[in-house]
Amino acid sequence: MSVAKSLSGWSFRPLHGALALIMVPLFLAGCSTTKEKPSVPTGEGGYYKVGKPYQIAGVWYYPKEDERYDATGIGSWYGPQFHGKRTANGEFFDQEQLTAAHPTLPMPVLVRVTNLENGRSVVVRVNDRGPFVNGREIDLSRKAAELLGYDRQGTARVRVQFVGRAPLPGIPGTSTTQIAGQDSFTAPKPVMDESEKRSINVAKTTSVVATTLAPPPGVKTAPANAVASLPAPTTPSTMRPVEDAGLQPPEPDGTVEQVPVPPRTSIFVQAGSFRNFTNAESVRQKMLSQGVQNVQVSPTMVDGVKYYRVRVGPLSDVSTADASMKTLTQNGHAGARIVVE
Incomplete structure (x- = not known):
């Protein structure tokens, strides 16, 4: 087992499982639902963050806002060894809450994760960075992996869809409204300082091959033969948007939808x-x-x-x-x- 490392305040950890960015035409109209006891993080101590480009094991990652994010890959999970520790955006990790780590999405945001092997689908809160095993798309909390049915096997083929920004109750700029008799939160945009904006602009000018432009201060220069981990455009015209309805994104309340998935994936x-x-x-x-x-x-x-x-x-x-x-x-x-x- 490797030892957790730290870079720019982020937690890096060993993982169970894999993947990347290519799409499959799925139809996520829910057929049936089940519901577990709600387990929703409060956001206490956290903050909205995009993050700067960073490099792990020779691979560059470029965090950015992407409301169209819709990707397939290999999902993994993490649990006891990080329970109670700080996440990348300052919250506390609780393996019994429906949270996740993602390499590039802002924090915190809500995403829908669908297990392409059994059709189980849940909404989780992204509040951490990772996974950093090559090929892994998302790293779920133990509870979320359990609801999707892959906690025992460790990994599964998954689809990840952006749903919306997640609430941070008590944080200035987060407004509370009543929808259908329940509190709902409107979140401000994640914070990007000027150095991050410059970093993103540099990222946009790169091709699949790593850029030869001078990087912004504090960002390592990629080797000349390295390939940048810029997500290639991966939103085929056959993809349908997230089917979640309503004025506000659904909270990660433990609802498991059973949705149609392809009989086979490659x-x-x-x-x-x-x-x-x-x-x-x-x-x-x-x-x-x-x-x-x-x-x-x-x-x-x-x-x-x-x-x-x-x-x-x-x-x-x-x-x-x-x-x-x-x-x-x-x-x-x-x-x-x-x-x-």
Whole structure:
């Protein structure tokens, strides 16, 4: 077991499980629901935060606001070893509350997480950074993983959808209203200081290959051969918006929806996504020369624009994908990620 490390006040921890950013056309109209005892964090001691770009194990992450965030990947969970410790935005982690860690989303926000293996779907509060095992999409609290049915197996193929900003009761700028006889909170925008704004502007100018521009103060320069972990556009026109209705986002109250999911999904390791086919083919040829097998260039349309994805797979399971990720990373493809579709 590795030891938790700290960087810029964030908690970095060992994880159970995986993934990245590619979409599948799912239909999230709830068919049935069950409800557990509500377990909602108060937000006491926390604050709204976007965060600066950061680097872990050679991979760059670029936190940003993204109200259209809708991605699939491998979900993991964490629990007892971090119970009672501070999260990345200053709250206290409680493994019995419905919370999560995410590499790039602001904190705190609400997201809907759907287990693509059994159709169970819950809303959770993102208030921490992580996971930092290559290929993992989100790290849920023990309770949230239990509700989704993968606490025992450790990982699952999941879909993560942005729902809305989460409340911070008692924080200035957070207003309380009554909707359907219950308190609801309107949250202010997460805070970004000037250095963070400059960091995001730098991130926007980068391609899939790491930028050669001078980074803002305090941000490490990526190696020349590193691939930036900028999320490639991944909102296919076939994706439907979150089906949660109402004026306010639903609170993570333990409601488990049973939703339709594909009968089968496939796992790939994606080395990059390019608008130029020649660039994609060049990466594929390099991977083949490095002994990587089953490499494909796969076209996809995102918001009316064609992209060419360089991917290994389909792969049989998460363990095989992890091994492939390790190989690609060792060969210089630092931005590779596991994707599900």
